[in-house]
Amino acid sequence: MPHSPTPDRMMNDNRSGLFAQLSSPRLLIFLILILALGLRLYKSSVHGLYLDEKFTLVNTQGVSLEGFNQHDVFFTSGKTYFTPKEFWKEKPLKDYIRAIIQTDIGNSPSHYALLWAWIELFGLSDLSIRMPSIIFSTLIVGVVFLLVRRYLRSESLALLCAFLTAIEPFFIAYSHMARNYCMTIFMTLLGTYLFLRILDRRKLRSPTAGKQPIGLYIGYGLSFAIATLGHYLAITIFMCHGLYLLLFNRDLKTYIGLGLSYIAGAVGLIIPWFVFGGGKYTFQTLAYQAKLYGGLALTNPYNNGFGIILPATIANVVKKSIPVLADLFMFSNGLSSDTLAFRNLVIAFALGCVAVAVVHRFGRGRAVPTWVSVIVPVLLIVGFAVYSVPSARLIVAAAVPLLYYLLYQAFAGYRDRSERQFLFLLVLMTTVPTMFLIAIAFRNGHTYGITQRYSGFSFPYALILVGLTIRQVFRQPTYLRLTLVAVLLIQSYYIGELLYRIYEDQAPKYTYYGHYRIENPYNTAAERIKKLYVPGDTVLYPSARTAPRDEVENTYTRHSIIDAQYTNLYLPKDATYYQRMDTTQTDRIILVKGKSGQRTTIFDFEGTKYRY
Structure with a gap:
C-alpha cells in the first residue's frame, strides 16, 4: 500500500507551493508595477505647477497667454471689467492651435489632445492633469519587462530591468509633470516593441504565421505619428528602427509594410499638422531660437534668463554632454564635472581603466592571484590622495570603466544572432538621441539643447543595459563581485538621496527649481x-x-x-x-x-x- 504523506512533508509541500506562488514572475511584475505607481503617485500634487505645466494647462483650454485670442475679454475699448463667464467663452480650433504655437512652438498636439479629453472627464486639478504622465510612466515599466523577457529570453533579467525602471529618478520626476515626456517616451517604447514583433512575424515561415501582421503595422504607424506629434525629437528612435532595418533585414514585404506604416502615420496625422496646424511655424521658430540662443552664447552666456548657454566648442559640448550621458545609466547618475571637477573625473576614470586592464589580464578565472583581489579595490580609492573633492561619488566614477567592461562581457555572452542584433539596437537607441542633440548643438553654435529631458527617449534602453551589467556583476569572481556590490551600494545611497530631493523639490535638474514649491x-x-x-x-x-x-x-x-x-x-x-x-x-x-x-x-x- 502507498504510504500516506506525513504532516511534516505536507507542510513542506505547502511551503514549496506558497514560495512558488510568491516568486512567480506574474506576481513579481505586478508588485513592481504597484511599486512604480506608488512612487509616482507619492507627492504628485504637493508642488504647484511650474512654468511649462502652466503652458500645458492653457493650451488644453485654447487660451493664448497674454490674451491674443481674448482681447474682447480683457481689452475692449471702454470695457473695464471682465468675468469668468467671458473668459470661458467657447473657443474654436484655431485658438487651440494659436496657443500651442505661442507656448510650445507648434509641438505636442497629440499630448494636448489627449490631455484635453482627460480634463473633460476628470477636471483640471494638479493631480488630474499629471495623472496621464503617472500612468504612462508606470506603463513604461511594463513594456520594458515585455521587451527584455521576449528578446533576451530571461524572466529574471526582465524583472530586474522592470524594477530599475520603476525606481529610475528621471521617470519618477517627469511623472510629476503635466508635460509630454512620459507619454512620448512610452509611445516610442511601444513603437519599438511593435517594430520587433513585426520583424518576428515576418521571420516565421509557416503558411499562416508568415502572413502580413496588419494589426501590428497599424499600431506601429499610430505609435510613430502620436510619438512624433508628442515631441518632434521622438523621431530619433524611429530613425534607429530604420537603420536597424537596413542593416539586418532583407525582406521586401517588411520594407513595404513598414514603409506604408510610416506613410500612413505621416499623411494621416503629421503632415496635416505641419500644413494646416501649428507645425507650419515650428521650423520658423526653431530658426529664430537658434539665432537668439547663438547670439546669447557669444554675448551673454550666463545671465540671459534662459540658463547657461555656451558657444558650441568641442570643450563646451563635452562638458555639457558628460552629465547628460552619465545620467542615462543609473550606476553613473550624478557624475558631473560641475560638482566633482573635470580633473577628478579624468583621474578616476584613468584609475578605472587600469583596473579593467588588471582584471582582463589576471582576474577573471577561478584562480585569481591574491594581489589582484587587493589591487583592484585599491585602484578605486587610491585617487583620494590627489582628488580636490573628497566625494564617495569618485569611487563610483573609478568603477564606471569596470562596469562598462562587464557590460561588454554580457554582450559577448550572447551567441544567438537575434539576441546580438537586439543588443545592437539597444545601443543605437541609447546613444543616437544624445548624439543627435550634440550634432544640432554644433550646427546651431550653442549648447542650449543638450539637456536631460531631450535625451529622455534613451532611458528605457539604457536601463536594460544597466540591468545586464548588474546581472553580470553577480557572475564575477568573489573579489570583484564584492567590490562592485559595494560600489553599487554607494551609488544606491545617492540614487535614494536624489529621489528624496525630487520629492522635496530640491533637485533642479529634475524639477527645475532649487526651492520648495507650495501648492498651486x-x-x-x-x-x-x-x-x-x-x-x-x-x-x-x-x-x-x-x-x-x-x-x-x-x-x-x-x-x-x-x-x-x-x-x-x-x-x-x-x-x-x-x-x-x-x-x-x-x-x-x-x-x-x-x-x-x-x-x-x-x-x-x-x-x-x-x-x-
Whole structure:
C-alpha cells in the first residue's frame, strides 16, 4: 500500500507551493508595477505647477497667454471689467492651435489632445492633469519587462530591468509633470516593441504565421505619428528602427509594410499638422531660437534668463554632454564635472581603466592571484590622495570603466544572432538621441539643447543595459563581485538621496527649481475668491509691464494678464465675478468689498517667489 504523506512533508509541500506562488514572475511584475505607481503617485500634487505645466494647462483650454485670442475679454475699448463667464467663452480650433504655437512652438498636439479629453472627464486639478504622465510612466515599466523577457529570453533579467525602471529618478520626476515626456517616451517604447514583433512575424515561415501582421503595422504607424506629434525629437528612435532595418533585414514585404506604416502615420496625422496646424511655424521658430540662443552664447552666456548657454566648442559640448550621458545609466547618475571637477573625473576614470586592464589580464578565472583581489579595490580609492573633492561619488566614477567592461562581457555572452542584433539596437537607441542633440548643438553654435529631458527617449534602453551589467556583476569572481556590490551600494545611497530631493523639490535638474514649491497658488487664490466674493465686490489682479521679444509674444496690451488668466482657469465657468487689472502693482490679487471699499489680499506672489 502507498504510504500516506506525513504532516511534516505536507507542510513542506505547502511551503514549496506558497514560495512558488510568491516568486512567480506574474506576481513579481505586478508588485513592481504597484511599486512604480506608488512612487509616482507619492507627492504628485504637493508642488504647484511650474512654468511649462502652466503652458500645458492653457493650451488644453485654447487660451493664448497674454490674451491674443481674448482681447474682447480683457481689452475692449471702454470695457473695464471682465468675468469668468467671458473668459470661458467657447473657443474654436484655431485658438487651440494659436496657443500651442505661442507656448510650445507648434509641438505636442497629440499630448494636448489627449490631455484635453482627460480634463473633460476628470477636471483640471494638479493631480488630474499629471495623472496621464503617472500612468504612462508606470506603463513604461511594463513594456520594458515585455521587451527584455521576449528578446533576451530571461524572466529574471526582465524583472530586474522592470524594477530599475520603476525606481529610475528621471521617470519618477517627469511623472510629476503635466508635460509630454512620459507619454512620448512610452509611445516610442511601444513603437519599438511593435517594430520587433513585426520583424518576428515576418521571420516565421509557416503558411499562416508568415502572413502580413496588419494589426501590428497599424499600431506601429499610430505609435510613430502620436510619438512624433508628442515631441518632434521622438523621431530619433524611429530613425534607429530604420537603420536597424537596413542593416539586418532583407525582406521586401517588411520594407513595404513598414514603409506604408510610416506613410500612413505621416499623411494621416503629421503632415496635416505641419500644413494646416501649428507645425507650419515650428521650423520658423526653431530658426529664430537658434539665432537668439547663438547670439546669447557669444554675448551673454550666463545671465540671459534662459540658463547657461555656451558657444558650441568641442570643450563646451563635452562638458555639457558628460552629465547628460552619465545620467542615462543609473550606476553613473550624478557624475558631473560641475560638482566633482573635470580633473577628478579624468583621474578616476584613468584609475578605472587600469583596473579593467588588471582584471582582463589576471582576474577573471577561478584562480585569481591574491594581489589582484587587493589591487583592484585599491585602484578605486587610491585617487583620494590627489582628488580636490573628497566625494564617495569618485569611487563610483573609478568603477564606471569596470562596469562598462562587464557590460561588454554580457554582450559577448550572447551567441544567438537575434539576441546580438537586439543588443545592437539597444545601443543605437541609447546613444543616437544624445548624439543627435550634440550634432544640432554644433550646427546651431550653442549648447542650449543638450539637456536631460531631450535625451529622455534613451532611458528605457539604457536601463536594460544597466540591468545586464548588474546581472553580470553577480557572475564575477568573489573579489570583484564584492567590490562592485559595494560600489553599487554607494551609488544606491545617492540614487535614494536624489529621489528624496525630487520629492522635496530640491533637485533642479529634475524639477527645475532649487526651492520648495507650495501648492498651486492660483488654485488657492480661486478657492479664496469663491469663498469670499459676494455681488458688488471686485477682484483686482496684478499687472506688470510686458516686454515681448517677437510677434508671437506681442499681443494687445503692454501690461501682463497672466495672473488673471491662470486664476480664472480655476473659477466656475458660469460665474459673473467682476474682475479687472490693477496696473499700479505687480504682486497681489486683491478683493475689494463693494460697499466699504475694504481691501483684502487674496494672494501675494512676492515677486517671483510663487510664480514658478
